[in-house]
Amino acid sequence: MRVLVTGGSGRLGRSVVETLAARGHSVTSVDVAPGPEAAGIEQRVADLLDNDAREAVFAEARPEGVVHLAGIAVPFGRPDTEILDINTRLVWAVLSSAIAHKARSAVAASSPTVFGYNTEGWAPRYLPLDEEHPVAPWHSYGLSKAIIEETVRTLVRGGSGGCVLSCVRPGYVIAPEEWAGAPTQLGHTLLERLAQPELAAGSLFNYIDARDAAELFALVVERPDQVGNGQILHAIAEDPLATEPLAELLPRFHPGTAGLAGGLTQGRAAFSSGAAERALGWRPTRQWRTELHGWDA
């Protein structure tokens, strides 16, 4: 099928376009930054907040499926008002274009930061966090993602014209080169994040291999009949990015989890991705213990 990927030059986008092309799709990647040339992938440079430019890309690509990843991807990576403004305007614009151009499916990237962890008093209702757990963002990035999810529901209520709209919440994305030692999005290597648990504590030790997340984005656009309109799916590894069990680590860094974290014994993560497994049979296949170069178990 014809698939348009926004933000296709980014850390996650590069794996998404490669995965879609490898699955036989005709892929157009659109980004303000140029992407790497690769067989089977049309690269377009455009600012998707420019109405004329966005319309031209959609008219040319005529997508049957849309994966919307473009945006500001890091909390506090830009001034708060810019993050909120760019991410929320982009999602409305891109998903509305998908509907107008009669795509059958469109999925937007949200984030587990919607749960609002990493504040002093944060206390979940239960662990592991699943797609049903209430959201309560506390920073501009998390709020922008909560609004992205509400935008999906709003467009569904307004009638999405046969286009199935959904959101995927990827964990902390690990691009292939990062397993080999390249810095991750917050600047530290994976070996540093493992050696200093305070670095990964801010994300509750979640992660996902970019190619595993890409497989889920591909399944979501390929099989809209198996995805509920407005559905939220986690794409998070089943184990935590930590050498110690979360039963010990979580209460140390997030005192409000004491009493709930006891069941998170060695190898058990603070998140579940059960909705993606139930809807699409997706489970992550790559774990840090087998992927990470230089890790000596």
Ligand SMILES: NC(=O)c1ccc[n+]([C@@H]2O[C@H](COP(=O)([O-])OP(=O)(O)OC[C@H]3O[C@@H](n4cnc5c(N)ncnc54)[C@H](O)[C@@H]3O)[C@@H](O)[C@H]2O)c1
């Ligand atoms: N990286 C993670 O750990 C992570 C975790 C959860 C969710 N996400 C979400 O996944 C998506 C992709 O994340 P990423 O890590 O690949 O980010 P990234 O910053 O590497 O890629 C985002 C891309 O969007 C492009 N972009 C921004 N504004 C644009 C615009 N107006 N028009 C066209 N392109 C534009 C950027 O040039 C960039 O290439 C984002 O929505 C992010 O919030 C990422």
